[in-house]
Amino acid sequence: MKLSRRRRQRILRVAGYVVFGLLILAVAGAADWGQLSDAFFRTDVAGSMFPEAITVALRNTILYTLLAFVFGLTLGLILALMRLSSILPYRWFATGYIELFRGLPALLVLFMVGYGVPLAFPAREIPGGLYGSVTVGLGLTAAAYMAETIRAGIQAVPKGQLEAARTLGMSHLRAMISIVLPQAFRIVIPPLTNEIILLTKDTSLVYVLGVTPATIELTKFAGDALNQRVNPTPLVVAGLLYLVITLPLSQVVRRLEHRAARER
Amino acid sequence: MASIEIAGLHKSFGELEVLRGIDLAVEPGEVVCVIGPSGSGKSTLLRCVNLLEQPASGTIRVAGVEVTDPDCDIDAVRRGIGMVFQQFNLFGHLSVRDNITIAQRRVLKRSRAEANRVASENLDRVGLAGKANSYPAQLSGGQQQRVAIARALAMDPQLMLFDEPTSALDPELVGEVLAVMRRLAAEGMTMLVVTHEMAFAREVASRVVFMDGGTIVEQGSPAEVFGNPREARTREFLHRVLEPTRVDESEIGAHPGE
Numbered sequence: 001m002k003l004s005r006r007r008r009q010r011i012l013r014v015a016g017y018v019v020f021g022l023l024i025l026a027v028a029g030a031a032d033w034g035q036l037s038d039a040f041f042r043t044d045v046a047g048s049m050f051p052e053a054i055t056v057a058l059r060n061t062i063l064y065t066l067l068a069f070v071f072g073l074t075l076g077l078i079l080a081l082m083r084l085s086s087i088l089p090y091r092w093f094a095t096g097y098i099e100l101f102r103g104l105p106a107l108l109v110l111f112m113v114g115y116g117v118p119l120a121f122p123a124r125e126i127p128g129g130l131y132g133s134v135t136v137g138l139g140l141t142a143a144a145y146m147a148e149t150i151r152a153g154i155q156a157v158p159k160g161q162l163e164a165a166r167t168l169g170m171s172h173l174r175a176m177i178s179i180v181l182p183q184a185f186r187i188v189i190p191p192l193t194n195e196i197i198l199l200t201k202d203t204s205l206v207y208v209l210g211v212t213p214a215t216i217e218l219t220k221f222a223g224d225a226l227n228q229r230v231n232p233t234p235l236v237v238a239g240l241l242y243l244v245i246t247l248p249l250s251q252v253v254r255r256l257e258h259r260a261a262r263e264r
Numbered sequence: 265m266a267s268i269e270i271a272g273l274h275k276s277f278g279e280l281e282v283l284r285g286i287d288l289a290v291e292p293g294e295v296v297c298v299i300g301p302s303g304s305g306k307s308t309l310l311r312c313v314n315l316l317e318q319p320a321s322g323t324i325r326v327a328g329v330e331v332t333d334p335d336c337d338i339d340a341v342r343r344g345i346g347m348v349f350q351q352f353n354l355f356g357h358l359s360v361r362d363n364i365t366i367a368q369r370r371v372l373k374r375s376r377a378e379a380n381r382v383a384s385e386n387l388d389r390v391g392l393a394g395k396a397n398s399y400p401a402q403l404s405g406g407q408q409q410r411v412a413i414a415r416a417l418a419m420d421p422q423l424m425l426f427d428e429p430t431s432a433l434d435p436e437l438v439g440e441v442l443a444v445m446r447r448l449a450a451e452g453m454t455m456l457v458v459t460h461e462m463a464f465a466r467e468v469a470s471r472v473v474f475m476d477g478g479t480i481v482e483q484g485s486p487a488e489v490f491g492n493p494r495e496a497r498t499r500e501f502l503h504r505v506l507e508p509t510r511v512d513e514s515e516i517g518a519h520p521g522e
Binding site for chain 1: 314316340342343345346351353355357366367370371416419
C-alpha cells in the first residue's frame with residue numbers, strides 16, 4: 001500500500017513524539033524520587049528560610065543586579081560611543097577596555113575592586129560600602145559586554161537617519177540623543193535583557209567580598225542554610241527565587257519587542 | 265546674491281574621482297534639475313552643498329555663506345537648506361507629527377504648540393492632514409516621501425535639495441510626490457533636484473544640467489537640452505532614457521544571430 005505524503009508525515013511526527021516521551025519517562029523512572037525528595041524537597045527546611053529568603057536575600061540580589069546594570073549600562077554606552085568615535089585614542093581605549101574586561105572572570109574583577117581599590121586609594125573608599133563595591137565590581141565587566149551590544153545596535157541604525165537629522169540642523173550629539181540612540185536601544189533590548197539575566201546570576205559571586213546578614217544575597221544565603229541544616233533543599237529554594245526574577249524579565253522583553261515591531 | 269555658488273569643486277572617494285571641477289550657480293527662485301547616468305556624480309554634487317560630503321577642493325557658498333570654510337557653522341547653514349532623500353529617511357521611532365516637530369523644537373526652539381501648528385500646515389500642504397498620528401512604517405512610499413518633504417518645509421528653508429526623490433517609489437506613487445514638488449516650484453521655492461524623471465525636468469525646471477563622468481557636460485533651458493542637445497554624450501543619454509525600447513543591439517556591442 002502506498003501512503004500519501006501527508007499521511008507519511010503524520011506517522012513520522014507521531015513516532016517522534018512517542019520516542020521523545022519514552023526517553024523522558026525512562027530518565028524519570030530511573031531516578032530514585034524518594035531519595036531525591038528527602039534531600040532536595042524538605043518542606044521544614046524550606047519553611048525555615050522564610051521570610052528572610054525574600055525580605056533580605058532576594059531583595060539584595062535584585063538590588064545588586066539593578067545597581068550593577070545601571071552602572072554597566074552607563075559605562076557601556078560611553079564605551080560604545082568611544083568605540084565609534086572618529087578620535088583614535090578613544091577608539092583604542094574602548095577597544096582595550098572591552099577586550100580586557102570581557103576576557104577576565106567576573107569573580108576576579110569583583111575581587112580586584114573589593115580589595116585592590118582600597119589598597120590603591122587608601123584615603124578614599126568607594127561610596128556606598130559593599131553596595132558600591134558590587135556596583136563597580138560587577139558593572140565593570142557588564143559594561144564591556146553591553147558596550148559591544150550597544151555598538152552593534154547603533155551601527156544597525158541606517159546611516160540615513162543620522163544624515164536626515166544633521167540635514168535638519170541638529171548637532172551630532174543632538175542627532176545621536178534624539179534620533180539614533182532611541183532606535184539603537186529598541187534594537188538591543190533583547191540582548192540587553194540577556195545581560196540583566198546573566199548579571200542576576202553573577203551576583204552570586206558577591207560573597208567573596210564578605211557579606212553580613214544584612215547584605216547577604218541568594219546564593220550565599222542558601223549556602224549558609226545548607227551548612228546549617230546539612231540538607232541541600234535551600235539550593236532548590238534559591239533556584240526558584242532566581243527564576244522569580246528572570247522569568248518576568250523575559251516576559252517584559254517579549255512585550256517590548258511586540259511594541260517596537262508595531263512602530264517599525 | 266546667488267542661492268548656491270559652486271566653484272572648482274572636486275571630490276574623490278579613495279582613488280575614484282567623482283567630481284572633477286564643477287562650477288554651478290543657482291539663483292533664488294530657480295528650479296535646477298541635474299540629470300545624467302548613474303555614477304556621474306549628481307548625488308555627490310548635491311550632498312556637497314550641505315556638506316554631507318566633504319569636498320576635496322573648491323568652494324561652495326549658500327546664500328553668500330561659504331560652507332567650505334572650516335570655521336563655518338554648518339548646523340546653522342543646514343537649517344536653511346531642506347533636503348529630501350531617495351530613501352525618505354523618516355525617523356522610524358517617531359510618529360509623523362513628531363518627525364516634523366522634533367527639529368523645530370530641538371533646533372529652532374519653537375514651542376510644542378507652535379511646532380504642532382507648523383506641522384499641521386505642512387502636512388496639509390502635502391495632502392496628508394489626517395496622518396499626523398501614523399508611524400512611517402504604516403505609510404506607503406509616496407506618503408512617506410511627502411512627509412519627508414513636509415518635515416523639510418517645516419524648518420522654513422530658503423533652498424530645497426532633492427536627491428532622486430522618486431527613484432525608490434513604485435511607479436504609481438511617483439506622481440503624488442512630483443505633484444507636491446511642482447506646487448513647491450510654482451510657489452517660487454529655490455530647488456536643486458537630482459532626478460531621473462525627464463518629464464518633470466522638462467516641464468518644471470528653469471534649467472537642466474547634464475552631468476557625466478564628474479563634470480557638467482552641458483546645461484540650458486529644458487527646451488535647449490531636451491529639444492536640441494549640443495553634446496553627443498547628452499544625445500546618447502537622452503536617447504537611452506527617453507526611448508529605451510529603441511536602443512539598438514549594435515549600440516550596446518551585442519552581436520546577434522551569429
